[in-house]
Amino acid sequence: MAAAARFFVRGARSKLPISGVVPGPRSSFAAALLKLSPGSSSRTQRRHAAHFTFQADPEPTQYGPTTKMNMFQSVTSALDHTLASDPTAVIFGEDVAFGGVFRCTVGLRDKYGKDRVFNTPLCEQGIVGFGIGAAVAGATAIAEIQFADYIYPAFDQIVNEAAKYRYRSGNLFDCGSLTIRAPWGCVGHGSLYHSQSPEAFFAHCPGIKVVIPRSPVQAKGLLLSCIADQNPCIFFEPKILYRAAVEQVPVESYTIPLSQAEVLQEGSDVTLVAWGTQIHVLREVANMAQEKLGVSCELIDLQTILPWDVETVCKSVVKTGRLVISHEAPITGGFAAEISSTVQVSVCHRCVRTQRVSMRVY
Amino acid sequence: GSSPLVVLLNYIQLKISPFFSPRQGAAAVVSARTYADFTTQATFEIKKCDIHKLDEAPATQVVMTRDEGLKYYRVMQTIRRMELKADQLYKQKIIRGFCHLYDGQEACAVGIEAGINLTDHLITAYRAHGYTYTRGGTVKEIMAELTGRRGGIAKGKGGSMHMYTKNFYGGNGIVGAQVPLGAGVALACQYQGNNELSVSLYGDGAANQGQIFETYNMAALWKLPAIFICENNRYGMGTSVERSAASTDYYKRGDYIPGLRVDGMDVLCVREATKFAADHCRSGKGPMLMELQTYRYHGHSMSDPGVSYRTREEIQEVRGKSDPISLLKDRMLSNNMASVEELKEIDVSVRKEIEDAAQFATTDPEPPLEELCNHIFYNDADLEVRGTNPWTTLKSVS
Numbered sequence: 235m236a237a238a239a240r241f242f243v244r245g246a247r248s249k250l251p252i253s254g255v256v257p258g259p260r261s262s263f264a265a266a267l268l269k270l271s272p273g274s275s276s277r278t279q280r281r282h283a284a285h286f287t288f289q290a291d292p293e294p295t296q297y298g299p300t301t302k303m304n305m306f307q308s309v310t311s312a313l314d315h316t317l318a319s320d321p322t323a324v325i326f327g328e329d330v331a332f333g334g335v336f337r338c339t340v341g342l343r344d345k346y347g348k349d350r351v352f353n354t355p356l357c358e359q360g361i362v363g364f365g366i367g368a369a370v371a372g373a374t375a376i377a378e379i380q381f382a383d384y385i386y387p388a389f390d391q392i393v394n395e396a397a398k399y400r401y402r403s404g405n406l407f408d409c410g411s412l413t414i415r416a417p418w419g420c421v422g423h424g425s426l427y428h429s430q431s432p433e434a435f436f437a438h439c440p441g442i443k444v445v446i447p448r449s450p451v452q453a454k455g456l457l458l459s460c461i462a463d464q465n466p467c468i469f470f471e472p473k474i475l476y477r478a479a480v481e482q483v484p485v486e487s488y489t490i491p492l493s494q495a496e497v498l499q500e501g502s503d504v505t506l507v508a509w510g511t512q513i514h515v516l517r518e519v520a521n522m523a524q525e526k527l528g529v530s531c532e533l534i535d536l537q538t539i540l541p542w543d544v545e546t547v548c549k550s551v552v553k554t555g556r557l558v559i560s561h562e563a564p565i566t567g568g569f570a571a572e573i574s575s576t577v578q579v580s581v582c583h584r585c586v587r588t589q590r591v592s593m594r595v596y
Numbered sequence: 597g598s599s600p601l602v603v604l605l606n607y608i609q610l611k612i613s614p615f616f617s618p619r620q621g622a623a624a625v626v627s628a629r630t631y632a633d634f635t636t637q638a639t640f641e642i643k644k645c646d647i648h649k650l651d652e653a654p655a656t657q658v659v660m661t662r663d664e665g666l667k668y669y670r671v672m673q674t675i676r677r678m679e680l681k682a683d684q685l686y687k688q689k690i691i692r693g694f695c696h697l698y699d700g701q702e703a704c705a706v707g708i709e710a711g712i713n714l715t716d717h718l719i720t721a722y723r724a725h726g727y728t729y730t731r732g733g734t735v736k737e738i739m740a741e742l743t744g745r746r747g748g749i750a751k752g753k754g755g756s757m758h759m760y761t762k763n764f765y766g767g768n769g770i771v772g773a774q775v776p777l778g779a780g781v782a783l784a785c786q787y788q789g790n791n792e793l794s795v796s797l798y799g800d801g802a803a804n805q806g807q808i809f810e811t812y813n814m815a816a817l818w819k820l821p822a823i824f825i826c827e828n829n830r831y832g833m834g835t836s837v838e839r840s841a842a843s844t845d846y847y848k849r850g851d852y853i854p855g856l857r858v859d860g861m862d863v864l865c866v867r868e869a870t871k872f873a874a875d876h877c878r879s880g881k882g883p884m885l886m887e888l889q890t891y892r893y894h895g896h897s898m899s900d901p902g903v904s905y906r907t908r909e910e911i912q913e914v915r916g917k918s919d920p921i922s923l924l925k926d927r928m929l930s931n932n933m934a935s936v937e938e939l940k941e942i943d944v945s946v947r948k949e950i951e952d953a954a955q956f957a958t959t960d961p962e963p964p965l966e967e968l969c970n971h972i973f974y975n976d977a978d979l980e981v982r983g984t985n986p987w988t989t990l991k992s993v994s
Contacts, residue, residue, distance in 0.1 A: 328835075332904075353840070355835075355841065356802060356832055357806060360806065384771075387805075387806070423692050425757075426769060565984065590985075590986070591984060591986075592985075
């Protein structure tokens with residue numbers, strides 16, 4: 235079955251009718267869309283960016299009283315708890331002092347002092363290297379990279395230094411108290427360098443953990459878990475959800491376990507796997523599939539990309555026999571490839587069919 | 597000055613032939629009347645540059661001709677009005693995404709171009725509209741690229757930060773990443789022995805990037821014909837230079853590379869310094885570093901109002917005392933190199949050019965969907981690109 239996917243399309247309706255996508259031999263995507271779209275108007279060139287509707291989870295009851303927060307506020311709350319409870323915690327990055335370009339660190343410098351929340355110059359490699367050093371020496375270092383698109387100068391530090399520190403020193407040293415946070419994913423107007431989803435690059439590296447929340451409640455809990463976790467963690471925050479996602483979030487500190495995928499919706503016909511913003515797209519997909527095709531979907535939020543919860547996904551696929559994985563990053567070598575091949579190998583291959591849908595071509 | 601005879605002739609003509617149009621004059625002396633009123637060139641005193649590891653500085657007495665002055669005025673005014681128009685279009689949501697404006701810094705782009713040749717090479721970061729123009733792009737192409745239309749200089753696929761033209765390598769979004777590229781271009785010039793040089797620009801924020809220092813080392817080691825220029829506009833996004841740099845003497849940061857600190861609001865200062873640096877590079881002495889002290893009136897980008905980290909008074913003060921266009925205009929007027937009317941005519945003509953370009957940029961269609969995947973790779977035959985799902989492919993032509 236064709237999973238409905240949202241595309242960056244000008245002039246076409248944002249919902250793609252299922253019948254418009256032709257299965258089987260290669261059909262020209264562009265031609266299909268051009269047929270669907272009405273004549274383009276040059277006067278009012280309205281842009282139709284990727285569309286999704288954030289769907290809040292029901293208010294959690296197990297973590298105490300809650301209050302309304304959006305995602306950047308839930309991140310601030312997690313950081314606030316960390317600075318309050320851990321005297322060695324420090325937050326640094328570009329522009330974090332005034333509150334950050336996405337307002338994730340608002341108020342923290344005033345509350346905890348400029349020796350604990352401080353700006354760095356514009357040097358990602360330096361920021362992460364510095365963070366590794368601080369963590370090795372015993373501080374809880376929370377480094378912010380301003381956009382995930384800018385993380386590449388720090389790639390060497392993350393992959394060669396942070397990930398391998400414990401292993402190469404025979405557990406004498408480690409930088410487990412390092413957490414790197416970065417805004418991640420499509421935002422509609424970000425283009426090449428403010429929209430990237432680089433989780434696949436890091437998934438290829440044992441020694442670090444990669445975590446992506448889908449909502450404010452998840453963000454706070456998962457971030458607190460990352461900070462507490464004794465391994466260097468990269469926490470990617472879907473930037474489009476910073477303001478758009480509003481939920482009742484617990485006021486107190488709480489953690490959501492890492493490497494445990496969450497089954498959001500049970501189903502019997504097909505397993506859908508995604509993370510971050512794409513979860514909300516797939517929620518709509520699951521509803522549409524039920525209504526229009528009578529197909530019952532089981533939706534899983536992977537949450538932790540590395541190390542990922544193989545068991546939950548495989549168990550689900552054993553039940554349904556079909557798997558669709560969807561993510562924003564380009565399809566070739568995207569993390570869906572890893573999930574797909576692992577599931578094919580782990581579950582009897584006669585019982586399983588998998589497909590991948592990405593938001594980026596190639 | 598004109599000879600007494602010419603003056604007398606002009607006077608007589610003025611008095612007895614009120615309907616006589618100077619431009620239609622048969623006599624050569626009469627048709628030269630308008631221009632004889634103006635000084636053809638004048639010498640100006642400019643600020644001395646601070647120098648680092650150099651024995652001499654660029655000249656402080658410089659000559660500017662009337663033609664040069666008019667040209668600089670026109671180009672700076674074009675850049676200014678183009679950026680202000682971009683501001684307007686952005687607020688109308690006709691330009692979307694990111695937009696980093698250059699108004700206030702015009703003297704840098706124009707001065708640098710005046711000191712090099714079009715056959716030289718230039719690369720900068722994302723505040724690139726001014727350079728796209730001075731390097732040969734047209735206002736129409738630039739504005740259409742801002743609005744993302746097919747008439748844009750990058751076919752509508754690059755946007756504000758990714759504009760390119762001959763010998764202008766953009767237009768680069770990642771801070772500091774363009775500087776090693778610029779050194780590579782310089783290497784190519786050296787290798788090909790074509791006497792060309794490469795100008796690599798970056799900002800005060802980027803000056804703290806590690807790759808800049810890696811580049812300094814390579815350029816100096818191999819004596820590359822590279823001019824590194826730091827456009828210090830005092831703020832890296834919202835962070836002032838004092839809060840981000842251990843040393844704000846950006847012209848000294850090249851250490852073993854000689855450096856100049858230049859008044860970036862004076863087009864003649866920039867021109868002289870660039871010429872000085874260009875001579876140094878072309879003579880095989882290796883790279884040179886220039887710091888242009890300049891200022892941007894707008895915030896970092898259109899999403900930054902620009903007043904939370906600096907005062908409005910500061911912006912007003914710079915506008916009032918150091919505006920590059922006003923500086924040039926005052927110089928020309930007080931040295932009788934142009935008339936107020938003449939400059940006004942240039943303003944009107946520039947405004948019209950910008951209006952026409954904006955009109956084009958607003959009405960030109962967007963690139964067709966078939967071009968979505970073009971130029972991912974270079975390939976002889978059309979390439980089939982995997983679509984976003986297993987049953988679709990797109991065509992990539994390159």
